[in-house]
Amino acid sequence: DTAVSQTPKYLVTQMGNDKSIKCEQNLGHDTMYWYKQDSKKFLKIMFSYNNKELIINETVPNRFSPKSPDKAHLNLHINSLELGDSAVYFCASSSFSGAYEQYFGPGTRLTVT
Amino acid sequence: DAKTTQPTSMDCAEGRAANLPCNHSTISGNEYVYWYRQIHSQGPQYIIHGLKNNETNEMASLIITEDRKSSTLILPHATLRDTAVYYCIVRGPPGNTDKLIFGTGTRLQVFP
Numbered sequence: 617d618t619a620v621s622q623t624p625k626y627l628v629t630q631m632g633n634d635k636s637i638k639c640e641q642n643l644g645h646d647t648m649y650w651y652k653q654d655s656k657k658f659l660k661i662m663f664s665y666n667n668k669e670l671i672i673n674e675t676v677p678n679r680f681s682p683k684s685p686d687k688a689h690l691n692l693h694i695n696s697l698e699l700g701d702s703a704v705y706f707c708a709s710s711s712f713s714g715a716y717e718q719y720f721g722p723g724t725r726l727t728v729t
Numbered sequence: 730d731a732k733t734t735q736p737t738s739m740d741c742a743e744g745r746a747a748n749l750p751c752n753h754s755t756i757s758g759n760e761y762v763y764w765y766r767q768i769h770s771q772g773p774q775y776i777i778h779g780l781k782n783n784e785t786n787e788m789a790s791l792i793i794t795e796d797r798k799s800s801t802l803i804l805p806h807a808t809l810r811d812t813a814v815y816y817c818i819v820r821g822p823p824g825n826t827d828k829l830i831f832g833t834g835t836r837l838q839v840f841p
Contacts, residue, residue, distance in 0.1 A: 659831040672828055706772050716823045720772025
């Protein structure tokens, strides 16, 4: 069974569209994260949620809105997509906020044309 | 910004030990050293972490100098599947809400 899963794996869309990426973890973890890895391979945290509560919100445009319907899911919705949003987005989870081990999903490659 | 400095790339022959260095000269007393790796096109994977004592698990060993300003990750018998980017990260103790800050890492190429 996949511990942290993301859908879709690939997403190609046009500028201006709105899209969502879904993440689910079956590890029973309390904390979930979204990371962005750009074309230069820099991996940066965007958000983290602990028990559905937002605890880390990096300097991310308001067009990005995470939503956590329950502690096993953390979805990322992106409005008015721009070319610069093209990247690989990784979801991760950990047993608690600040746990030494984060488990990462396989990533979603977003391409905005 | 990342608090660590790592070589950009390294090579290692299959079956030999891979020793990946990391400098973290500004590490604070309660900060830990964490290692993650990212195999091509996959999500990062936790390897090991330590405070000041040397640590070993099924994947690797972590050697931290006595002054804690540098450390070395050791993969004792590297395989082709260990080819990846290895990230050394300094972060607060478990339970702290500090985020993981990934630097540029070391690209390890294991060759036959």
